[in-house]
Amino acid sequence: MSKRFEAYPYVWRLPLLIWQGLFFVGPLILMVAMSFWLVRNYRMEPDFVLKNWDRMLGRDYFWNAYWVTLWRATLAGVLASLIAFPASYALAFRVSETTRRWAIFFLIVPFFTSYLVRVYAWQVLLAESGPINAVLGFGGLGPFTMLNSGFGAMVGYMTLVLPLVVILQTFSLAAIDRNLIEAAWNLGASPRETLFQVILPAARIGLILGATFAFILSFGDFVSPFYLGGSKPPTLSILIIDTTKSGQQWPRAAVVAIMMIATLFVAAFAAVGAAYGRRK
């Protein structure tokens, strides 16, 4: 290729830089700047004060919300992975190609229904006077309080993330070379050994990605902890919304947001490291 300047590569390279620079990096930088601003009479004024950081990070309620959110998102990641795995395993190894294709199709369907509407449906289903308690009542159980609790929020998180986790796990399991598994069998490995020493390591990337997405989505979600968890206790997303509502305290909301992003980046990089890092 000649040395003279060529426009062609830049036509492909630049749009993303311009667009995401203008509309993704820009807003985030503004948000960081905003966290140092002052609010007077419900109006923000550019400034450089540490007051917002001091105020938010010095409060118990911020840290309570932080640990609750972190704990719940971790739990959601682990639970979703565990619940999804048998299903993904079955889809990858125990059903026909056609069934698998249909199953994946049906797992994509939920992405096209409004998450809000599904959460609202859970509100009805999980109510103390709702259908699930009615069914349990026939068996002489309950009624259980499921709404406005950590359990309710977790049901919401699963609604949000399970289909995605199953899809990711299924793809990575189905991609495992069958010969590898057969070889393990032939060498006399037990099913348990095959699972832990062959299948899980081989599907590592998909499994970790699935758990990570579940973590990220649950960490940032505000709908489930609010409408199914009853804000009891509030998570960081709810805290952000509360803070913007109360007296125009956007700078403080920005502090919470930055703390959330920092946490997510750490988690994401750790996950990528674990997934793609040293292989055996």
Added chain:
Amino acid sequence: MTRSTFTLSRRRLLAGAAGAALTTPMINRAWAADPVQINMLAWYGHAEPDIVAEFEAANNVKFVPKYYAGGDNMLGLIAQSPPGTYDLILSDAEFVQQLNMAGYIEEMDPSLYPFDDFWPEYQKFPGHWTDDQLWSVMVRFGLLGVSYNSDVMTREEAMSYNAFWNPKITGKLGHFDWHLPSLGQISLLNGNRDPSPFDISEDAWEAVMEKTLSLKPQVGGYFDYGGTFASLKNGEMLAMAGIGDWITGVLQKDGAPVASVIPEEGGIQWTESYSIGKGTTKHEIINKFINYMLSPEGQVKSIKMAAYPGLSPLKSGWKAIQEADPAEAKRSGLIEGDDQSPIKLLSEGRLFFRDIPRQQDLEDWNDFWSEYKTA
């Protein structure tokens, strides 16, 4: 009327879709034109068809609402919008002063409104006037007390705010997720009546915080407007702090076993008022609408508003509802001398206007509320 707008809109929709196919994002500007558009900032329900449809049809206007929940939220929304975005602002009375101070509203001409027809108690509502300048016109109000599930709790048990600590509702007490009404009620329980549960010393504020925190084990959740409805209706919550008939009245009509009372310690009055957004060009039609809402016809609509009922501050409003719906007039005490009559409660000193904290910063109350929620 519904029919014609319906087909018209569908045609517009098709036009919009066709335009969109050309991926020209500005196309929607062209089809937001014909009737005069009035942008209203309000609590949920104020621009719904049961309130505005007739006025819209008669005057060829269209209300476009932005709904908020809570005064702080409202101020935030205005601050985030370019000046002149909202023509008409329905605000909680205690936030009119803030709106005024921040320069979001215009002065109003008192001669345009029927102040002689207001009950004297409501003619000069605090914060609506600076000397003789008028900034806002009260349109409706309601009472906040103890709201409870009548299958579980009796009216007598609910007659004190101590009902919130009743072991029968442990884990089943809901909060409307806004600090002013809930903390105001605790303040009343603590005996802060003079001059108002919102005008309290630092010591009294400490006591309110302590008392509130002791309520935490009872709490089952914190709800927005919709969540408050749903959780009382499906029995998820058996009592609710910070609300009143504006929620339970709607549920009662739907057959739910819920009720609200003004307890011995006294009740809190919420008040909604119209202000004119600074920078609007539609003064004439807005004044016409405000007068329409203050007329007997408008007041009956407001009293029976589908989203949540509100009481009338006008004598002619009371008369109108007594004629139009005697049962509703009786239910909400809009009859002179009735023992539930708000005018009577006011004269007995059992009713206090909801207010912003007078001796603390609003921020302190806000902060404490966040703390309470995560405690």
Added chain:
Amino acid sequence: MRPSDIAFRLYLVALFTFVFLPILTSMVFSLNSDRFPTVPLGEVTTHWYETAFSRPEVWTAFGNSLIVAVCAAALSTTLGFVTAYTDFRYGFRFKPAYLALALLPPTIPLVIMGLAMLAWLGRLGISGTLPGIIVAHTVMGAPFAMAICRLRLSQMDPALEAAAWNLGASQWRAMRAVVIPFCLPALISAYCLTAAVSFDEFIVAWFVSGLNKTVPVMILEILQGNVDPQINAIGTVVFLTSMALVIIAQLLILRKTNA
């Protein structure tokens, strides 16, 4: 069939029940007469559909949603394809940073995106307008479009493009004659997927939309306001609309790949 197969099948049925229960519930309650949904059910009625769709605002919201989805999907797909092609063809300094920029948006919680977008678009003077929502949804949709296009490109033999050059085609010509036709199915699915993402997104749109509401923002406002089975009616229609989009996309792709 092995006993374990039966167990696995039961497990799958249970999982799919969990996933579809809320969807079916909302459809059932959209036809139920009670104002607040409880069991036992009331009568069957189309009342909520009639109420919802006789409101001009609902039609306006559908119009807004459609415009936003159509435009945001076009922009996201273009951006996604362009980026995927860069990644496929070129290596350059700072490429990891470039890719991070391309793929990071989905890791930012929506609430934060909404907050940051509103502040930023407000400064640019396009908050509260449909272009504002389109911009936001494009930022969110582009990574998905990029992933889909990149996957398709990785199935393309790089020699194919080179062969076209050797036959004398300019880079532009090769792009038009070889790369784009090869990627067409991916472009179509990327378009449909990003349109659907935009059509269902409510948090960022809620922050940014101002008075120009989209359908999901309207659903959120009903949920925050007068909780009312119109939610289910509108939700069901949204679901059927999005599904129609997906199925059309699937059919198009199948026809392409079979041809």
